Amino acid sequence: MTRAEPGADLLFQAEIKAAVRTAYRDIPTGAGAVLAERLYPREVVDSLPAAAISWALGVGDPVAAADLTPGEGVLDLGCGGGLDTVLAAREVGPEGRVIAVDVLPEMCARTRAATEAAGVAERCEVEVGEMEDLSVPDQAVDVVISNGVLNLSPRKSRALAEVARVLRPGGRLCVADLVVETDLPPEVLASPAAWAGCIAGAVSERVLRRKLVRAGFDDIDVAGHTGFSLDEVALYPLFTPEVMELLRQLLPREVQQQVALSVIARCRRPERPDDAPLAAPSVAISGATPLAAIAPDAVEAPGVTVRHLKGVEDAQLKVLDVEPGGSTPHHTHAHAHEGVVISGRGRLRLEGGDQPIGPGDAFSIAPREPHAIESEAEHPLRFVCMDCLFD
Numbered sequence: 001m002t003r004a005e006p007g008a009d010l011l012f013q014a015e016i017k018a019a020v021r022t023a024y025r026d027i028p029t030g031a032g033a034v035l036a037e038r039l040y041p042r043e044v045v046d047s048l049p050a051a052a053i054s055w056a057l058g059v060g061d062p063v064a065a066a067d068l069t070p071g072e073g074v075l076d077l078g079c080g081g082g083l084d085t086v087l088a089a090r091e092v093g094p095e096g097r098v099i100a101v102d103v104l105p106e107m108c109a110r111t112r113a114a115t116e117a118a119g120v121a122e123r124c125e126v127e128v129g130e131m132e133d134l135s136v137p138d139q140a141v142d143v144v145i146s147n148g149v150l151n152l153s154p155r156k157s158r159a160l161a162e163v164a165r166v167l168r169p170g171g172r173l174c175v176a177d178l179v180v181e182t183d184l185p186p187e188v189l190a191s192p193a194a195w196a197g198c199i200a201g202a203v204s205e206r207v208l209r210r211k212l213v214r215a216g217f218d219d220i221d222v223a224g225h226t227g228f229s230l231d232e233v234a235l236y237p238l239f240t241p242e243v244m245e246l247l248r249q250l251l252p253r254e255v256q257q258q259v260a261l262s263v264i265a266r267c268r269r270p271e272r273p274d275d276a277p278l279a280a281p282s283v284a285i286s287g288a289t290p291l292a293a294i295a296p297d298a299v300e301a302p303g304v305t306v307r308h309l310k311g312v313e314d315a316q317l318k319v320l321d322v323e324p325g326g327s328t329p330h331h332t333h334a335h336a337h338e339g340v341v342i343s344g345r346g347r348l349r350l351e352g353g354d355q356p357i358g359p360g361d362a363f364s365i366a367p368r369e370p371h372a373i374e375s376e377a378e379h380p381l382r383f384v385c386m387d388c389l390f391d
């Protein structure tokens with residue numbers, strides 16, 4: 001299979017995951033007091049263990065916006081050095097508890113040390129885990145917070161579905177994250193450092209809201225918009241001088257003034273028991289398997305590779321490679337569904353019969369029509385799938 005050309009605006013999900021992990025594993029320290037003082041009130045910074053301050057890597061103050069009350073159970077996704085874990089543990093008090101999850105054992109060790117130094121360790125559980133596949137049980141917590149983490153996921157819909165699963169009905173999500181409203185150059189979008197630095201993976205506010213709706217959340221409020229200039233981006237140790245130089249060369253001056261906006265997104269899992277946590281519309285057509293209930297990141301079939309293309313506002317444009325002899329699941333979409341075959345040959349399997357497809361063929365499938373795409377040639381069948389663009 002051919003790989004993306006250097007500079008192309010796409011990365012494999014596995015590459016993104018590896019780049020993010022390597023970047024956070026390799027940094028010798030966080031952004032420190034300069035960043036912490038920008039994000040949190042002075043008295044809060046002064047009250048925290050020095051190590052938690054030095055490992056600050058967030059983009060906002062989700063705990064202040066989460067309205068935590070004593071006794072609540074909180075999940076801190078991507079806890080890093082543990083600054084928000086400590087703040088949340090103080091808010092929920094001795095009767096409450098905080099589960100802190102980070103993909104890196106090194107970060108979990110820092111969070112444990114911070115909770116011990118702050119005297120709140122007995123109400124905190126720190127676990128190594130991935131936000132896209134949490135080991136936290138269903139409906140286990142009242143509130144999920146995260147700070148500069150969701151934008152690191154190449155599978156944000158999946159991560160949000162996990163958040164919805166672990167929240168009790170009526171529970172809240174309060175996430176500090178970056179949104180990017182401009183089209184960044186492909187070289188930036190394909191830069192591992194820009195992914196690790198929360199820029200390349202950031203979606204627009206509109207897409208963030210849409211993903212929250214699709215994950216089943218209500219009462220969505222996105223507030224606290226604060227611009228991040230290139231100079232502020234440089235506070236984060238993820239950006240090496242070389243990457244900063246690349247960004248300065250590639251980004252127009254006006255974009256350099258405001259590369260991204262940090263926002264606080266708050267929403268709620270509905271109380272009503274008949275509201276499924278996954279907003280995926282269920283499409284009841286006998287014989288059809290909804291594509292993981294039409295969650296946009298959910299093509300998981302042997303021999304099928306999905307890459308998400310950035311550069312379209314919706315961020316749902318995907319490239320799929322179906323290996324010779326392979327097939328996507330037989331699935332449906334709630335929307336008109338269009339695709340263009342780039343290379344390879346195969347068949348579009350529809351209820352009414354099969355249709356051969358090859359390079360240059362564009363296909364359009366009616367909403368809710370069950371279909372599968374099969375590869376028949378020696379090489380993978382590659383197509384761009386314009387899924388979910390037609391809400």
Ligand SMILES: C[S@@+](CC[C@H](N)C(=O)[O-])C[C@H]1O[C@@H](n2cnc3c(N)ncnc32)[C@H](O)[C@@H]1O
Pocket residue numbers: 020024055056057058059077078079080081082083084101102103104107129130131132146147148149152153198
């Ligand atoms: C920008 S830092 C923010 C850390 C912390 N929330 C803060 O405010 O300082 C992102 C953190 O997310 C973690 N992370 C990255 N990908 C993750 C994933 N898939 N699941 C869980 N944690 C992840 C990183 O290891 C890192 O500690």
